Amino acid sequence: xxxxxxxxxxxxxxxxxxxxxLQAIQNDLQKNLRAAVxxxxxxxxxxxxxxxxxxxxxxxxxxxxxxxxxxQIAKLEQQLPxx
Numbered sequence: 001x002x003x004x005x006x007x008x009x010x011x012x013x014x015x016x017x018x019x020x021x022l023q024a025i026q027n028d029l030q031k032n033l034r035a036a037v038x039x040x041x042x043x044x045x046x047x048x049x050x051x052x053x054x055x056x057x058x059x060x061x062x063x064x065x066x067x068x069x070x071x072q073i074a075k076l077e078q079q080l081p082x083x
Contacts (some may be wrong), residue, residue, distance in 0.1 A: 010037060 015030035047055075 008034060010034070 011034035013029045014033055015026045018029060041080050
């Protein structure tokens with residue numbers, strides 16, 4: 001799924017933007033924000049980058065085969081007797 005480091009980095013950035021007077025709750029905010037983002041993203045239907053890349057390569061090969069078949073059909077249609 002998604003690398004947990006992404007959640008940590010996002011939570012740290014948001015927590016770092018908290019004004020100095022509220023730094024005491026920074027760690028609490030960071031933990032809660034990380035949990036909230038992780039929970040929100042867990043409800044999404046996401047795929048890993050590896051899965052995406054595999055499907056992209058399958059699609060590219062399929063397109064190549066389709067183009068080849070379209071060319072073959074066009075040649076065969078040209079060979080049909082004309083009315």
